[in-house]
Amino acid sequence: MQKQWLIGAGILTSAVLLTGCSSGPAGTQTKQNPDAPLELWTRTTPGGPGEKATLKLAAGFEKATGKKVKVTAIFDDFETKLQQRAAQKNLPDIVLNDVSQLGTLHSQGLLREIDLDKIKNSKDIADSGLASGKSADGKQYGLPYSAQASALLIRKDWREKLGLKVPQNWDEFTAMAKEFTTKDPDGNGKQDTAGLAAPLSTKRGYASWYFSNFLWAAGGDFITETGGGKYKPSMETPEATKAVQWFRDLGCKDKAIQPGAVTMDTPPTNETFEAGKAGMYVVGPYLLPRFDKSLGKDKYEVVPMPKGPKDATVLAEGGSVYLMAGSDNQAGQDAFADYAVSAEGQKLGMQGTEGNIVQLPVNKTVDITKERPDARWKTYADIYSTSGRYAPSIPNWTPVRQATADTVNALVADCGIDTASKLKELDSKLQGVLEEQGIAAS
Amino acid sequence: MSVDQVRPSANGSAVAGARPTAVPAAKSRPRRSRRAGRWWTPWLFLAPALLLFLYFKFIPMFNAITMSFQEVQPYLGNKWVGADNYKTVLTSDGFREAAWHTVVLAVGQTAGCLVLGLALALLMEGQSRRLGFIRSAAFLPVVVPIAVVAELWRIMYHPTGDGMINSLLGLFGSSPSGFINDPHTSMASIMVTGIWRGAPYDMMIFLAGLGSVDRGLYEAAKVDGAGRFQRIRHVTVPGLRSVFSILFILAAIRGLRVFTEVFLLTNGGPDGSTEVVMTLIYKLGLEQNRLGVGAAGAVLLFLATLVLTVCVHLFRRRGNE
Numbered sequence: 001m002q003k004q005w006l007i008g009a010g011i012l013t014s015a016v017l018l019t020g021c022s023s024g025p026a027g028t029q030t031k032q033n034p035d036a037p038l039e040l041w042t043r044t045t046p047g048g049p050g051e052k053a054t055l056k057l058a059a060g061f062e063k064a065t066g067k068k069v070k071v072t073a074i075f076d077d078f079e080t081k082l083q084q085r086a087a088q089k090n091l092p093d094i095v096l097n098d099v100s101q102l103g104t105l106h107s108q109g110l111l112r113e114i115d116l117d118k119i120k121n122s123k124d125i126a127d128s129g130l131a132s133g134k135s136a137d138g139k140q141y142g143l144p145y146s147a148q149a150s151a152l153l154i155r156k157d158w159r160e161k162l163g164l165k166v167p168q169n170w171d172e173f174t175a176m177a178k179e180f181t182t183k184d185p186d187g188n189g190k191q192d193t194a195g196l197a198a199p200l201s202t203k204r205g206y207a208s209w210y211f212s213n214f215l216w217a218a219g220g221d222f223i224t225e226t227g228g229g230k231y232k233p234s235m236e237t238p239e240a241t242k243a244v245q246w247f248r249d250l251g252c253k254d255k256a257i258q259p260g261a262v263t264m265d266t267p268p269t270n271e272t273f274e275a276g277k278a279g280m281y282v283v284g285p286y287l288l289p290r291f292d293k294s295l296g297k298d299k300y301e302v303v304p305m306p307k308g309p310k311d312a313t314v315l316a317e318g319g320s321v322y323l324m325a326g327s328d329n330q331a332g333q334d335a336f337a338d339y340a341v342s343a344e345g346q347k348l349g350m351q352g353t354e355g356n357i358v359q360l361p362v363n364k365t366v367d368i369t370k371e372r373p374d375a376r377w378k379t380y381a382d383i384y385s386t387s388g389r390y391a392p393s394i395p396n397w398t399p400v401r402q403a404t405a406d407t408v409n410a411l412v413a414d415c416g417i418d419t420a421s422k423l424k425e426l427d428s429k430l431q432g433v434l435e436e437q438g439i440a441a442s
Numbered sequence: 443m444s445v446d447q448v449r450p451s452a453n454g455s456a457v458a459g460a461r462p463t464a465v466p467a468a469k470s471r472p473r474r475s476r477r478a479g480r481w482w483t484p485w486l487f488l489a490p491a492l493l494l495f496l497y498f499k500f501i502p503m504f505n506a507i508t509m510s511f512q513e514v515q516p517y518l519g520n521k522w523v524g525a526d527n528y529k530t531v532l533t534s535d536g537f538r539e540a541a542w543h544t545v546v547l548a549v550g551q552t553a554g555c556l557v558l559g560l561a562l563a564l565l566m567e568g569q570s571r572r573l574g575f576i577r578s579a580a581f582l583p584v585v586v587p588i589a590v591v592a593e594l595w596r597i598m599y600h601p602t603g604d605g606m607i608n609s610l611l612g613l614f615g616s617s618p619s620g621f622i623n624d625p626h627t628s629m630a631s632i633m634v635t636g637i638w639r640g641a642p643y644d645m646m647i648f649l650a651g652l653g654s655v656d657r658g659l660y661e662a663a664k665v666d667g668a669g670r671f672q673r674i675r676h677v678t679v680p681g682l683r684s685v686f687s688i689l690f691i692l693a694a695i696r697g698l699r700v701f702t703e704v705f706l707l708t709n710g711g712p713d714g715s716t717e718v719v720m721t722l723i724y725k726l727g728l729e730q731n732r733l734g735v736g737a738a739g740a741v742l743l744f745l746a747t748l749v750l751t752v753c754v755h756l757f758r759r760r761g762n763e
Contacts, residue, residue: 077728083728325517
């Protein structure tokens with residue numbers, strides 16, 4: 001009577017073992033095949049204009065080199081799906097994603113180091129852009145193909161109706177936000193508009209992403225470098241505290257941030273702005289084609305962010321080409337990266353009025369005013385070069401962004417919390433994060 | 443299947459129902475009847491299911507347990523870290539808070555679903571044809587995809603005076619609530635959404651249970667002068683005892699594993715007021731790429747569910763004796 005159980009258990013165990021063994025040891029070199037098609041993942045809406053633009057770039061690459069690329073567009077939970085593929089040890093060959101993902105990907109060992117000698121067009125990349133693809137140890141792990149910075153979008157028709165000037169400093173910004181909220185700028189007889197649209201959900205750390213535009217303009221910082229690659233948390237400094245308080249008042253006191261902001265990530269926030277529920281929005285240039293279509297080009301204007309207590313620093317970011325580990329076609333990976341940053345690839349990526357994947361070119365030989373006569377792009381290019389600032393290169397930026405997003409979200413959601421004690425809590429959390437990454441100043 | 447196959451076997455083993463394979467192995471080896479077949483016949487029938495379970499349940503579970511003791515880095519090689527992951531999870535404030543939120547949400551939703559489900563079932567009990575339509579309508583929330591439900595409630599919970607529920611509240615002179623956007627009301631709002639979705643499911647099971655309550659008892663109670671509520675309390679509820687315990691187990695497990703509603707409505711916010719164990723595991727494991735820590739959290743959640751199920755089972759068995 002025992003025997004059958006033993007046999008059954010034996011079959012199960014051996015099957016488990018067999019499956020267990022199929023995942024081989026890590027770090028082994030994959031056999032190379034220069035003709036293998038490249039699998040490319042890009043973080044954009046499937047079926048949307050971003051995917052079409054990526055397909056166009058891939059087609060250009062195929063024509064130029066004869067190598068095949070299979071494009072997959074994923075938007076929701078992109079990083080999660082990438083993690084799943086990593087766990088299966090079967091990553092796509094190339095990933096196009098935000099520059100700020102570098103630390104997370106690199107610390108997991110998911111990236112292959114990029115040999116700039118093999119990318120001959122890399123000599124034309126602007127220095128600040130190239131630096132954003134370097135890991136904390138100074139090695140190149142990402143190759144930026146597109147850059148951008150945040151600018152302020154204002155509902156021009158609302159502004160003119162209320163007889164206001166484009167805000168030049170934070171006081172004027174607050175005043176405009178208040179008037180947009182209380183003076184019924186859309187004239188429908190209801191007080192159903194807000195001054196500022198803001199994605200303040202904790203998802204992907206959106207709240208922190210958005211708030212960095214205000215924090216840096218006030219002279220504050222999430223973490224401050226103390227020299228030698230060491231950092232200390234700095235959300236309790238007077239500058240940071242002031243920025244937090246000012247932003248919080250905008251939501252809590254003036255009620256000038258759209259209702260429900262604390263549970264909204266970017267898609268519903270975009271809708272808030274284009275549906276005429278909010279009059280200002282701080283975003284990158286990638287939304288212009290969409291808003292031109294949904295809202296109308298004449299309805300809104302693009303201006304630089306008003307000067308904060310310190311200056312008008314805004315978040316600079318962009319997209320990088322990541323060459324993923326374990327690829328069986330490293331030559332193909334290099335060739336794609338080279339094409340993406342070449343003048344030809346950059347121009348191709350900028351083509352069309354909607355869904356271009358290159359926002360501002362990283363290649364110095366490409367002139368934005370020539371490729372895009374629309375003056376608003378010049379505005380973005382100027383902001384990027386004068387006031388754009390990337391998140392610092394630390395081993396992993398994600399936990400810092402997550403922790404600060406939680407706090408900003410909490411402070412706007414619950415107007416009863418004490419700002420100072422919450423920021424103190426945040427600083428001790430950040431200290432923990434820095435210690436875990438081995439970059440905490442003693 | 444196994445009971446039918448095994449029962450006519452020559453030695454008429456008493457363990458037939460529980461262990462179908464045990465029969466042919468008995469030492470006194472009488473000639474097998476034709477229907478009993480070879481010893482491996484039941485295994486053959488079980489094989490497809492076992493294989494599926496093996497690949498989609500047991501191996502992933504086994505991997506998760508292994509991962510919970512490792513620092514997982516697929517391309518750098520996993521490192522054994524012993525119980526470090528468990529320590530990280532158990533000592534973090536986030537986890538304890540999330541565990542508490544999960545329990546609150548599970549208890550609230552379970553109680554709400556049971557009460558509302560029973561009330562709906564009592565209202566809709568009967569044979570009338572129209573009731574069938576109404577029952578189907580009431581059952582609708584269960585079959586609507588959760589993503590749609592979440593979007594629907596997000597619209598209904600719009601935090602200004604012209605939001606759907608807020609404008610109803612306004613009729614009673616109440617000021618608009620922030621619902622999911624206010625840390626003080628977010629938990630209750632998610633609970634209401636969960637009850638709205640879960641109660642009709644309980645209702646259906648109650649309806650099935652109500653059919654088995656002896657009608658004669660109602661009449662006897664009526665003759666004895668019992669009022670409507672006394673009849674429910676002394677006849678209906680005791681008659682539904684087994685249904686209650688099944689629903690309790692199902693709802694409690696569902697409650698502990700709550701994820702989608704929370705993820706879609708608030709993602710644990712605002713101010714972490716709705717963070718539950720599953721959303722925390724998701725964040726730790728997949729957003730911050732600490733799969734080992736996430737796996738440790740998942741194993742702990744599994745153990746909690748297991749303990750709960752066993753407890754309810756023991757409790758129920760004692761009640762039956």
